[in-house]
Amino acid sequence: MSSPPLPRRALVTRAAALSTVPVVGALTGWPAPGAVAAETTRSGGVTSHEIALGDQRLQRSGAGRWATGRLDTASYRMLALTWTGRAPGLRVRTRSSGRWSSWRALRVLHDGPDTGGREDSGRRGTEPLWLPEADGVEVLVVGQRPRDLRLVLIDPGSRAGDSRTRASIPAGRSGAQERDETDGADETDEAARKKPRRSPRPPLRSRKDWGADGSWRDGKPVMCRTIQQVHVHHTASGNDYSRTDVPAMIRSMYRYHTQSLGWSDIGYNFLVDKFGRTWVGRAGGPGRPVRGAHTLGFNNTSVGVAVIGNFETSGVTSKTVTAVVKLAAWKLDKYGRRPSGKVRVYSTGSDKYPKGWVRLRVIDGHRDTNDTACPGQSLYKKLPAIRKRTRKRVKKHGGIG
Template identity: 40%
Template sequence: MRTRGFPLTPVTAALGCLLVTVAAVGGEPAAAPPAPRAVTLTSAGAPVLADARTPFSMLAVTAPADRPGGPGAGTYRVRARERGSGHWSPWTVVEGGEPWWAGPSDAVEVRASAGRGELPRGVRLDLVDPGPDPAPVAAAPEPAAYAVASGAGSRPRIVPRARWGASEGPGEAAVYGRDVKAVFVHHTAQSNDYDCSDSPAVVRGLQALHQRVNGWKDLGYNYVVDKCGTVFEGRAGGSGRPVTGAHTLGFNADTLGVAVIGRYTEVEAPPEATAAVARLAAWALGRYGHGPSGTVELIASVGNGRFGAGERVTVERVSGHRDVFATECPGDALYRQLPAVRAQASDPFSDLFGGR
């Protein structure tokens, strides 16, 4: 897996927006990320593209303000050129720092709105090649189903890290809490147009961005769910254990972060995805004696711009990222679905658990 960072130099545009054209160039895959390469910048007109040999499938545009802990995100319009066919995708609006799944591509255009006619200083385009899917790994036997708290279900099927091709390089040991008090639901804020067969590659791309752009030791989420309802094990440390992730600043300990792949600001998450989230929440909370309905008091471990360190916050057992952080995540549409997710997870006669 390779991540390449391209520093973009601020320039002034006559038309009020900036067109940045970047062509991916490279030879054989390297063990370490290649050094940053130059990019072609134009203010208008046809893009100048280099012949690309190293494709990418995911990208993120970031300025210092977009990076974790920054004061806010910029908005960019992007499109990518499909590798092989040469067809350009439609323009898509992305928030700074958010991943965008383009599929196998060899060039990308970025338009940055610039109120003063120039790019913010330090804007960077990160292109990720998630690499091929791993060789088939023999599936581990599913743990025997066991009873948990009233209304909770048995362990859902979870794709382990080895089967989606997680990077398992040396790193810090996992950090554990003592409980799973709440589940925070996120969306990855990328395109919903991905094929579910690409989901393992999408998860590898998310891990690469979290590690190499955000500077985290691993994927931030504890679990990732695709639109077809497949659940992927996220941060290393053991599925079912209270692994402390990096998903909800100030509230990572004793909680789980579950991200649904896609952008659900206007479009609802598919029922397969919400059912998977409900099943996962019922199981994860139930293991520690908690039902998925009701509320819990959490204490902010650090200040996050919305709550100060040590502040006590009461949230639903299954909450959205926005409930404790200044963000629109998990999107307006998915956030409106959370009461139904809680109800579904709490119903012992739900189809999730075999029906009536």
């Protein structure tokens, strides 16, 4: 069986490290003999396996249903599925510590680059699922069977720096010129030079802090002409994680975004964890207007902030809310945006808005721009309070609020 084509960026970075090895074996009830060949890549301390789920791997399991059966796998912490064409209905169950989980529905990932842009590989995927260390999986497809379905399993490994407690980029002072970490070069932001007083930068954890492998990136960062909005997301990856898990989670997302989906970098500009810590996502300098791949149709004049967790039912910590407020105040105050107001922005085309002008909140939730439940109902309900607190913080430091 031939494997489906990989995104261009994946082909480039995998060429030296790719090996096809049997990492998935058959359990009782699995009809196909032998082991499943996986494309395994080891880079930057991260091991990823991609398994093509073609005709030999997906067996009919009733009307409009196909299943892999229970599979033994190499150990992994993050799971996702990718495909081309229309989105399928996908469910998985996984095995950790010898016990199988119940079935879980995987949602389609609506974060991403603009359609037809340089980062759009044409490949789509699910929101990634973060798990306790797992060594088994079963996949169920319900409804229309997708083209080029691939199972992605990622083991991010561990680093000594994962337990670092202090932010490597300290908080700035109101009115101070701040220098950005830009992958080897420090740059003074133009907006910082022109504005004598503004909302200060919050403490940030850098890409180095979470272990970004620069070789996975493709091309130089692209800048937005301005920043009009902050889009709030959740990663939907799960809430049961520790402080030391967070760098590994971000490494896994980075690997998934760049090597499985073909994006040029991790999609989000920033990530905030449940402990109230803010992490730099996409490269290019946290103080600069870096264009991300987070909100289809609205990446061109915005910042994407992803809160790590699933907030469809689970609550949001007060530390997380405070971190989002400080980050939004810092980014919006540079460009004179009113955090509690609305702004006229141009949509390049999403599943909710066609190309053209639309009026949206300056701080909004992902569901306001795309057909998705993101950032989850619990976090979405916090947005009015986040806008109010951000406005208050901007005014405190001399901004227009």
